[in-house]
Structure formats: structure tokens, C-alpha cells
Amino acid sequence: MHNTVVSKYEEHIAIIGAGISGLTLGISLKQNNIPCVIFEKSPTISEHGAGISISPNGKHILSKLNVLDDLKNVSGNTSETIFFSNLKEITKISSDVLTTSRKSLHDILLNKFISLNGEILFDYELENINLDLKEISFKNGKSLNVGHIASCDGIKSICRSKAIDSSHPKYSGYSVWRSIINQNQSHIGFYLGAGFHIVSYPINNKQISFVAAVKTNNQTKESWMTKGSYSDLQNDIPKKILEKFSSLKESSEIYKWGVFVRPKTKTLFKKNITFFGDAAHPIVPFLGQGGCLALEDADIFSNLYIKNNYNISKTQEEYQFIRLGRINEITKSSLSQGKLNHLKNPLLVFVRNFAMKNTNIIKHMTTKIWGYRPENDIHF
Secondary structure, three states: OOOOEEOOOOOOEEEEOOOHHHHHHHHHHHHOOOOEEEEOOOOOOOOOOOEEEEOHHHHHHHHHOOOHHHHHOOOEEOOEEEEEEOOEEEEEEEOOOEEEEHHHHHHHHHHHHHHOOOOEEOOOOEEEEEOOOOEEEEOOOOEEEOOEEEEOOOOOOHHHHHHOOOOOOEEEEEEEEEEEEEOOOOOEEEEEEOOEEEEEEEOOOOEEEEEEEEEOOOOOOOOOOOEOOHHHHHHHOOHHHHHHHHHHHHOOOEEEEEEEEOOOOOOOEEOOEEEOHHHOOOOOOOOOOHHHHHHHHHHHHHHHHHHOOOOHHHHHHHHHHHHHHHHHHHHHHHHHHHHHHOOOOHHHHHHHHHHHHHOOHHHHHHHHHHOOOHHHOOOO
């Protein structure tokens, strides 16, 4: 099939996947006049209806991309987070978190990349990689020589399976319900319960994102498009809490997906390929850092590439050195947070709630994560 190898992109960084990490990397490279091209397996760009929260560390990257204000204009602008134990309020804190939809974020990143004359090729589903020749082959019969390969193709990364690890992601023990519902809400709400928790937040001034995570051995497949039902949701979440989200009853857009993870991340590159976002380090969503880590990855790599005068090997080594510690620490913290959210023992629940209400534990944790700035790790 692949008897014609095209060399048009032999000086380009080939970005596999037009998701958050791929578009962020593309924008950052284009802003610095570094040749790149994005290959997307789908025939068009589309994002499913799901919410996403961007904490200050992620907002910092979006500001550098010159898209933060545009995103704010179409998002929910919250300033307060309220924590509940079931329906009893524990505490409330001020929070500088941007809550929006993945579609809004994705559309703005895509428009920014295109405005920079960025090139995206659709219907290019990866089939094989030759790392020695820096050759990528696609199911449409095309093969291309490129300057470097950036794997931004998600948790089911074909790049990863071809280049570094043929094992499959494993079920984490958590499944998550999600829906976008027509309801007004000005704050972020956390509802902690025995074996579950709910997060709700506005994605604009008319809709909220509803996310409910449950601890269960009943594995759900890793797909954002697996339909669920309100009656099934009631089996996982107490009815009295669901009544806070009355619009769910009428919604035909309720989904449930299994949260999958990989073993501890040990490497972020191999030869002529580098990994970003979920292709590098899928994470359970209990600290809201999956998207933010992807933004950080792309920003750090592109700035290291400039700093190192386009020396890809040195850039890869420094990228891995800088990222691994933070990635693995947040991955571990996210798993621990899931356990804290879902406590069942009444004594442990009391201790958790007391600490949340009477100490600075929430502020300490969020400051440590949210206060990160890549510039402190990159010394020009």
C-alpha cells in the first residue's frame, strides 16, 4: 500500500491528534515559526458534550496562547466552590477556576491554530511508524517523512502501541456519569458520599456540567459516547442528591464511561517520537488536572525546543526530566483524592470533613498544584 513516501513534511513536527494537547502544541510551535502539521484520524473536528475545568496553571498557558479572554467570554465564570457531605455543607472557598465545555475550549484552540495558518489533514488515521526513518504511514495509503513525531492521540494512542508499549490501559475501578443540563448555577459544587462524588459547575450562563464518579467493580468501557439512563444513574447516586439536578430527568444526553489508567509513567519519548497528554499519562479526573497537564506538556516542549536551538534529542531529555516528577505526583494525588471523596467509614468521614472545614488543607493542596509555572523550570 505505502509505496509512495512524500517528503513535503520532512522538516515538520508531525502532531498526531487534534485534541487539546495537539492543538496547544501546534499553536505554540506556530507562534514561534516552527514548521508543524496536525494529522487527525476523523473526517472532521468534533468534541463531545462534556465539561472541563481549567485551574490557574492551565489558564496561564491559555493566556500565553492568547486565547484565555476568548474562552472566558463563552464560559462559566465562577469564583466560589462549595463542598457538601451528601447534602450538608462542609465549607466554601474562593476559587480561580475557569469552567467551560470541552467543545468551547477545542473550538477556540482550533480557530487560533487556523488563524496562524496552521495545517490540519483529516482522514489520516495512523497505521504504522518507522522511528529510524521518521516515517509515518496512514490507513488512507499515504506515507510521509517528517522531522519529528508528537504523539497527542489520547489514552488509546496508536503511536504508543506502535513505538513503546503494546499493553492496553487498565480499568481504574471508577466509572463516571456525565451530562450537560439546562440549569443555572454560579458556583462549583462538590458532593461527597459513600462510594461516589458529584461535581457540578456552569459551562456558560445557561448550562451546567454534571459529573458523578462512582467506585464500582462493574467495568464500563472507555468511551465518552456510551449512553446511560436516568434510571440507571439512580442506582449509583442517592435520589435526594439527584433532585438537586432536576433537569437530568428530561435529558436524553446522559453518558457513562469507565476511567482507565496506565502504569506509572517512566518515559515520555523514544528515538524520534515524544508523548503528550493522555498518550503519555492518562489520569483519573479527581483533581481536574488532565487537561491542564496536557496544556503544560505542549508549552514546555515547544519552549525547550526553542531554548535548545531546535536540538530535538536535548529537548526530549529535558522535557522528560522536567515533567515526570510533576506528572507522577499529580497522578498519585488524584488517586488518593478519589479515595478521600468516597469514604464510607463514619469516623473517617467526620475527620475528613473537620479538616476541610477547620484547616487550610484545601488551600495547601490547590496552591501547590495551581501555582505551577513552566517558566520556573525552563532557564533560558
